[in-house]
Amino acid sequence: MLLGTGCLGPLWQRHIPKYPLYVKGNPQLRVFLPLFWMKMIRPKHKIPEDHVCFEVHPQMTVFDIENYLKKIYDVNVLAVRTRLVKGKEMEVFGPAGIRDDNKRIAFVQLEEKFEIPDMFTEHPSADQKSMEQYDTMQKDHKKAFKKTWPFSDVSPWFR
Amino acid sequence: MARVILQNLFNLSRLRTNICRPNEFLRILSLVPQSSSFHTSPAHYDLLAFFEPKDNWGETKISAGRPWKLDELRIKSNRDLHKLWYVLLKERNMIMTMAEEFRHQGELFPNPERLEKVEESMENILDIVAERNRAYNLLEKGDPGQPKRRWFINELGLGYWRWETEHYIPKHMNRALRNSTSLQGRWQNYYLRLWREKMIRKNRKEAKANLCKERKLKEVFPDAETD
Structure with a gap:
């Protein structure tokens, strides 16, 4: 069994074991079951159109990210830059000494432009639909209220 | 997906890492029968694979089956397990991305338990690989091949x-x-x-x-x- 399976939380949060030692002249080491994950996120600040922002496994290197995208997703990558973001500290009447997990954020430069698809304008969710319903109902209510307004017979300068 | 990776098998020699030297699994390649009965959906290699297919956009409920069981995976060949691993890996990335996107938009993410299902089947695959690894090492070397204390x-x-x-x-x-x-x-x-x-x-x-x-x-x- 892999070290630590079955006892430590979800698989994606687990520490990835070390590579075996490599001696010059040996055949290349290969990863057959990569445990890495990447998720595409919207960047905090504005970035160029051919750049994409990812949150990746904190143990991933620049080369790992490049190979991951090239070999699994078949996307050509021009450049990869990463940065570590410290987890925010919880505050209860001052710093509580409890932190979120540290994140690794990767900015990937592609050959073509890419934009995160807009899924919510064309296909509104149930919440959005109910909000629209609520708005229309409120408008109708206002109209109905105006008709039966108690001050409607008072002259406008007095209202 | 890398052709080099697909042509070769994943490791049966090391347990603590899933990394292997090529010579070792090429030897095993002849031992394991290869099946061509395993088919996956047509792959679309794109960054759009990080997002849900367009049919599921705007749906409040997305149905998913149960995770793969150990007994089902035990029958599969190494080649099939290797393919299945990448399917699951992509699925997990997709689910994580979508969850993040829904959180960003302030929406309710449909069926978040899919992530746990995928993770369970991934863990089962790792267990099966470890089993085979152990069996191979016991046969060939008379030793489970794990680091000792x-x-x-x-x-x-x-x-x-x-x-x-x-x-x-x-x-x-x-x-x-x-x-x-x-x-x-x-x-x-x-x-x-x-x-x-x-x-x-x-x-x-x-x-x-x-x-x-x-x-x-x-x-x-x-x-x-x-x-």
């Missing part, structure tokens, strides 16, 4: 259990190890004896305290059971 004595002469690790330098040429153990000798026996005495006294004290506690409890609760 060894009793190691440090420079103070105190022993403790330690996991074996890989080293570039053999043990007899390792100067750091030699330096750390060079001080060992008969002079330590006096101090080790004192140490042992101290530990024995400490243990006896604890045992005595426990006994006293039990006796006192027995006086208050005479019918109570003792562990």
Whole structure:
């Protein structure tokens, strides 16, 4: 069994074991079951159109990210830059000494432009639909209220 | 997906890492029967694979099956497991991305338990690979092939259990190890004896305290059971 399976939380949060030692002249080491994950996120600040922002496994290197995208997703990558973001500290009447997990954020430069698809304008969710319903109902209510307004017979300068 | 990876099998030699030297699995390739009955959906290689297919956009409920069981995976060949791994990996990335996107938009993410299902099947695949690895090592080398625990004595002469690790330098040429153990000798026996005495006294004290506690409890609760 892999070290630590079955006892430590979800698989994606687990520490990835070390590579075996490599001696010059040996055949290349290969990863057959990569445990890495990447998720595409919207960047905090504005970035160029051919750049994409990812949150990746904190143990991933620049080369790992490049190979991951090239070999699994078949996307050509021009450049990869990463940065570590410290987890925010919880505050209860001052710093509580409890932190979120540290994140690794990767900015990937592609050959073509890419934009995160807009899924919510064309296909509104149930919440959005109910909000629209609520708005229309409120408008109708206002109209109905105006008709039966108690001050409607008072002259406008007095209202 | 890399053709090189697909042509080869994943490792059956190492357990703690899923990394392998090519020669070892090429030997195994001839042992394992390869099936062509396993088919996956047509792959679309794009960054859009990080997002849900367009049919599922705007849906409040996305149905998903159960995770793969161990018994089902045990029948599969290594090649099929390898393909399935990448399907699951992509699925997990997709689910994580979508969850993040929904969180960003302030929407409710439909069926978040899909992530756990995918993770469970991934873990099952790892277990199966480990099983085969172990069986192969036992057959070929007569050894499960996992790092062992060894009793190691440090420079103070105190022993403790330690996991074996890989080293570039053999043990007899390792100067750091030699330096750390060079001080060992008969002079330590006096101090080790004192140490042992101290530990024995400490243990006896604890045992005595426990006994006293039990006796006192027995006086208050005479019918109570003792562990």
